Structures are given as structure tokens and as C-alpha cells.
Amino acid sequence: MSVEKLPGNDAAVLAVGVIVDAGRQSPYVVDLLEYLVASEAFAAPIVFPVTAGAQPDQVLALSSLTRWVRRIEFGQMLGKQPAVTRRIAIDDIDGLDIVPLAGEWSADGATLDVFGENLEAIIERRLDILVHLASGRPGAGLASAADLATLAIYHGSDCAGADVSLGFMEVLEDAPASCFVIARANPFRVLQAGNIMTAKSWALNQAMLMGKSITFMRHVLERIANDRALLEVDTDAEDALPATLPSTGSLALARYMANVLMPVVLRKFRTRLFGRRDREWVVAVSDHRRPGGSLDDYREIPNPDGRxxxxxxxxxxxxxHIVFVEDYCYRDNRGRISAVELGEEGAKVLGVIIDEPWHLSFPFVFEYKGRLYMIPEANESGAIRLYVCDEFPLHWRFEKTLMADVAAADTMVFERDGTWFLLTNICSAGLGDFNSELHIFHADDPLTTDWHPIGAGNPVILDSSRARNGGWFIDDGQLFRINQIHAKNHYGRAFGFNRVDELSRKRYRETRIGEVWPCDSRGFDSTHHFNADGARAVIDFCRLDRARK
Incomplete structure (x- = not known):
């Protein structure tokens, strides 16, 4: 990572402007503007709403079918995720200086720019940083209008980041991830890169991408203000941009209706006729220590009825020999933590050991000073909660909250050279996306509430194919972290195993050693968890479309 120090007084506030599309704004844009207004590191922001008309040759953007599709999908999202469908007038935000501009599109519709008196209206304000949040990529004028840098978000969608098609082609082409890059526009330098698991619909994927990328634009601005520097990631080449997925205009929209929308309608029709069907996870055990070999070697632990x-x-x-598991009940759609005992005659489900009003899963266990502790996933509680075992294996009680006011998933803790590390999955944008970010904190004691981010900053991984925890194992003294691998709208498709090369207060490094995909003969389509203790290994699988019991 290279560092470019900013000139001037480190104590001086930074003058910042924000380019947006004219009209009402998404909640994510509004959150960023309100942060800039409240921050003591920045002067009151100047907002430049740009009116540029329709992009040339954008059949997808102008089509009445497009508006119809978006209306349907946003209507479906309104009940479940109303926040992502809201649009807010920035006139209602106190502390903003709003300067409307007229812009122009490039011939290919990919680049937005301003000229003449409109460009001069930006330059004369002597901005340190200009943030481009409008449709399209910034043209040469916008890219050079600030004294220090113009920052922009680049997506892999057709139209090179245009709002109307953002997230569309990833859904249509079944891309497992939808990418974004935050970069300095001129000269091009990457400041942050990441991706999310591609969602099931265009509207939802667009909302998730906008929320995640604008949240990390705020993180980039915070780093610039705190460090008085532009911190560039390892690559600064143009090929760091997300791959632009090709569009065929109205043909692409027709394919979308046939391949994405129509199957949704058919599934709803089938459910009405034959009832709802559910995917079913299964736990299995084998007598080896690490991933590999045939998944057929695992012996399945029968699921209890209705769970x-x-x-x-x-x-x-x-x-x-106990296996602690998530025990999910179809009746109330909620998980508990149960214990399963392994014996010579097979596996026996002993019963529920932890039950809360919220969903529980991922019962990570560890020993400290002779006592056994557990940190089950409980993100609905808004905390990372610690339980202690009073009598093994059935009697557990809540001990304390390790972190409050945080939605976190799949937490694990490890001790290295006298320091304890907490690895967890948190969504910085508050969107409930626990698949894309790995956060690591350190402390001197695993029972403390005083956890600190490691020096490299969080998240240490921003990648839906590598971030989410899926277990762990130790082989010949070497710690390996399991991570879940996702496909488009397919949680836990497979898992990777990674050698932990460095876990310190300063940084985290790991190396991907291999991947495990569900390719056995028993009708499984997913596997997302692995753990081993030196004598045996446990794994889980998901069966395709098993009927609810």
C-alpha cells in the first residue's frame, strides 16, 4: 500500500464537494452528506446536483419495460426493506450549500462531465476533494476540478456505473459477486475495492451495491481526514476496475424477464399448488483431520423431525465427544443451540442447551483458564454474547456481552502469543450483509469488553468469496480459517480453507490452500462449514428442495 501525504496544515479542515444526480437522493447519499455536515474534519459540504438529460443510446434506461420491471421489484422490496426504496430531498438537510449544474454525457453514455461556467462554479470554490456520486464516470473536467483529488465509485455494471443499470448485468449473468472500486479519478489510483454477493433481483442488488459502496466512500474520507493522506491499495492499474459486463439493451431486458422474473412467478404458482418446500441442512462426521477426500466418506447425523x-x-x-450445532426449527423459523454426542453406536441428539428469543447458530466453543465458553451467532440481539458451561455438555448460562450495539455473525476467538483475537462478520452499511466483510479485534483477555480493531483497520477482507467465517481447524500446529463461498443469491455454496500466515495486533494475512464443493452422490447442493479436532471432522451439507416436515 502506497501513501500520498496531503499538502498543507494537518489541523486544517478539508473543503469537500459532492456531485449527485438532480432530484431526490437515496438514504445512503443522505447519510454521507449528514456525516460531512457533522464532521469537524470537513468544512460544510457543497452539493452539486447535475442535470444532464438521458444518456445516449441507453435503450435499457429509456424502455417502458424497464420502468415496469423496476416498479415491480421495488414494490416487492417496499414491505421487506423500505429503507432501500426511499428517496429524500437534500433541501431538507441543514448545513448544505447547494449549487445546481448542467452536465453533458459522452457519446457512449459512460462519462458525465461539466463545461464552461458550470465547471468554473466548482473550480472557483477551491475544493480539496470532490466526491462523484452521480451516474456515470467523471469526465476530464470533473476529474480535475478539485485541488487535491476527485474520488469516484466504479461498478462492474453496464453503462460504466450509471445508476439506472447499476447491478443489472450481474444478476442477469448469474455473477457470484457484484464489485465496486473507490478510486482517485485523475490520475487513476485505487483507494478501496470490494464486492458483495449478487442478490436475486436487479433492484435489490442495486440497493445493496449503492449502500455498501457509498458507506466505504465515507470510510475513505475518514481515512483521508485522519491520516491526511491518500492510502492506495497495491494496484493502481486501470484493470483494477470491475469488469464491465456487456449489455444488449432491450434484448438483455427480455432475457432478464425470461430468466429472472418468470422463474419467480412460476415458483409462487408452484407453492400455491403444492405447498412450500424448504432446503434442509445436514451435519455429518468423518474420521480425518482436514478438508479433502470424498464427501461421501462423511456419516450423516439424522435430523430430528421438523428440524x-x-x-x-x-x-x-x-x-x-460432543458436537455443538445450530438446531433450526421449521415451526417458528428460529435456531437454538443443541448438543449431539458421538459414540460407538452412532450419534445421539442430547437436546437444546441454549434457547433465546432470537435466532442462534454457529456455536463456536473455546477454553480459557480451565473453563469452557461459547459465542453463538446472535446478530438479531444486537450484541456478541458469551456463554459459560457450568456442567458439560448440557448446562450453559449467559455470562456477559463482549460487544454491544453491533450486529455480528459467526464470531471466533483465538489466542496468539499472549494476545486474543476476535474474528467476526459485520456489515458496515447496516444492510444485514454478513457475507462480505471480515473484521478482527484484539484484547489481552477473551472475557473483556475492551476490544480494539487491529492496526490494519477493518474490514481486513471485503470480498464475499473469502470473508465469512465457516469454521476452523489446526493441522501440525498451523491454524486454518474456513470461509464460506457464495453464488448469486446462494448463501453457503461451498467453502475455502486458508492458512493463517499472520494474526497480530497490526495485520492479518492468510493464503488460500483449497476449496471444497458439494459434488457427492447424495443430492447436496451446498456445504459451508468445517471443523476438526485432530481425530475427527464435522461438516454440513444442504439438500436440494426437501419438503418441509
């Missing part, structure tokens, strides 16, 4: 088991963790104590 399924997932997220297994092994724990041997007092001569007993």
Missing part, C-alpha cells in the same frame, strides 16, 4: 442441524463444532471433554 435441521448445521454449523457443527467439535468439543471433547471428560471422555465424551
Amino acid at each position: 435441521f442441524l448445521a454449523d457443527p463444532f467439535l468439543c471433547s471433554r471428560d471422555g465424551r
Whole structure:
């Protein structure tokens, strides 16, 4: 990572302007503007709403079918995720200086720019930083209008980031991830790169991409203000941009209706006729220590009636071999934590050991000073909660909250050289996306509430194919982290295993060693968790479309 220090007084506030499309704004844009207004590191922001008319040759943008599709999808989102469909007038935000501009599109509709008196209206304000949040990529004028840098978000969608098609082609082409890059526009320098799991619909994918990328634009601005520097990631080449997915205009929209919307309608029709069907996770055990070999070697633990088991963790104590699992009940759509005992005659479900009003899963267990502790995933509680075992394996009680006011998933803790590290999945944008970001904190004691981000800053990974925890194992003294791999709208498609090369207060590094995909003969389509204790290994699978019991 290279560093370019900003000139001038480190104590001086930064003058910042924001380019937006004319009209009402998404909540994510409004959140960024309100942050700039409230921050002491920036002067009151100047907002430049740009009116530029329709982009040339954008059949997709102008089509009445497009408006119809978007109306349907936003209507579906309105009940479940109303925040992402809201649009807010920036006139209602106190502390903004609003300067309307007229802009022009390039011939290919990919670049937005301003000229003449409109460009001069920006330059004369002597901005340190100009943030481009409008449709399209900034043209040469906008890219050079600020004294220090113009920052822009680049997406992999058709129209090179145009708002109307943002997130469309990734859904149509079944791309597993939808990417974004935050970069200095001129000269081009990458400041942040990441991706999210591609969502099931264009509207939802667009909302998730906007929310995530604008949130990280705020993080970039915070780093610039705190460090008085532009921190560039390892690559500064143009090929760091997300791949632009090709569009065929109205033909692409027709394919979208046939391949994305129509299957949704057919599934709803089938559900009305034959009832709802559910995917079913299964836990299995094998006598080896690490991923690899045939998945057919695993012995399945039968699911209790009306429930399924997932997220297994092994724990041997007092001569007993226990698998702690998520125990999901179809009746109330909620998980508990249960214990399963492994014996010579097979596996026996002992029963529920932790039950809360919210969903529980991922029962990570660890030992500290002779006592056994558990951190189950409980993001609906808004905290990372610690439980202690009073009598192994069935009697547990809540001990304390390790982190409050945080929605976090799949937390694990490890000790390295006298320091404890907490690895967890948090969505910085507050969108409930726990698949894209790995956050790491350190402390001197695993029972403390005083956890600090490692020096490299969080998230240490911003990649839906690598971030989400899926277990762990140790082989010949070497720690390996399991991560989930996702496909388009397909949580937990497979998992990767990674050698942890460095876990310190300063940084985290890992190397991908391999991947495991569900390719056995028992009708499984997903596997997303692995754990081993040196004598045996446990894994989970998901069956295709099993009927609810």
C-alpha cells in the first residue's frame, strides 16, 4: 500500500464537494452528506446536483419495460426493506450549500462531465476533494476540478456505473459477486475495492451495491481526514476496475424477464399448488483431520423431525465427544443451540442447551483458564454474547456481552502469543450483509469488553468469496480459517480453507490452500462449514428442495 501525504496544515479542515444526480437522493447519499455536515474534519459540504438529460443510446434506461420491471421489484422490496426504496430531498438537510449544474454525457453514455461556467462554479470554490456520486464516470473536467483529488465509485455494471443499470448485468449473468472500486479519478489510483454477493433481483442488488459502496466512500474520507493522506491499495492499474459486463439493451431486458422474473412467478404458482418446500441442512462426521477426500466418506447425523442441524463444532471433554450445532426449527423459523454426542453406536441428539428469543447458530466453543465458553451467532440481539458451561455438555448460562450495539455473525476467538483475537462478520452499511466483510479485534483477555480493531483497520477482507467465517481447524500446529463461498443469491455454496500466515495486533494475512464443493452422490447442493479436532471432522451439507416436515 502506497501513501500520498496531503499538502498543507494537518489541523486544517478539508473543503469537500459532492456531485449527485438532480432530484431526490437515496438514504445512503443522505447519510454521507449528514456525516460531512457533522464532521469537524470537513468544512460544510457543497452539493452539486447535475442535470444532464438521458444518456445516449441507453435503450435499457429509456424502455417502458424497464420502468415496469423496476416498479415491480421495488414494490416487492417496499414491505421487506423500505429503507432501500426511499428517496429524500437534500433541501431538507441543514448545513448544505447547494449549487445546481448542467452536465453533458459522452457519446457512449459512460462519462458525465461539466463545461464552461458550470465547471468554473466548482473550480472557483477551491475544493480539496470532490466526491462523484452521480451516474456515470467523471469526465476530464470533473476529474480535475478539485485541488487535491476527485474520488469516484466504479461498478462492474453496464453503462460504466450509471445508476439506472447499476447491478443489472450481474444478476442477469448469474455473477457470484457484484464489485465496486473507490478510486482517485485523475490520475487513476485505487483507494478501496470490494464486492458483495449478487442478490436475486436487479433492484435489490442495486440497493445493496449503492449502500455498501457509498458507506466505504465515507470510510475513505475518514481515512483521508485522519491520516491526511491518500492510502492506495497495491494496484493502481486501470484493470483494477470491475469488469464491465456487456449489455444488449432491450434484448438483455427480455432475457432478464425470461430468466429472472418468470422463474419467480412460476415458483409462487408452484407453492400455491403444492405447498412450500424448504432446503434442509445436514451435519455429518468423518474420521480425518482436514478438508479433502470424498464427501461421501462423511456419516450423516439424522435430523430430528421438523428440524435441521448445521454449523457443527467439535468439543471433547471428560471422555465424551460432543458436537455443538445450530438446531433450526421449521415451526417458528428460529435456531437454538443443541448438543449431539458421538459414540460407538452412532450419534445421539442430547437436546437444546441454549434457547433465546432470537435466532442462534454457529456455536463456536473455546477454553480459557480451565473453563469452557461459547459465542453463538446472535446478530438479531444486537450484541456478541458469551456463554459459560457450568456442567458439560448440557448446562450453559449467559455470562456477559463482549460487544454491544453491533450486529455480528459467526464470531471466533483465538489466542496468539499472549494476545486474543476476535474474528467476526459485520456489515458496515447496516444492510444485514454478513457475507462480505471480515473484521478482527484484539484484547489481552477473551472475557473483556475492551476490544480494539487491529492496526490494519477493518474490514481486513471485503470480498464475499473469502470473508465469512465457516469454521476452523489446526493441522501440525498451523491454524486454518474456513470461509464460506457464495453464488448469486446462494448463501453457503461451498467453502475455502486458508492458512493463517499472520494474526497480530497490526495485520492479518492468510493464503488460500483449497476449496471444497458439494459434488457427492447424495443430492447436496451446498456445504459451508468445517471443523476438526485432530481425530475427527464435522461438516454440513444442504439438500436440494426437501419438503418441509
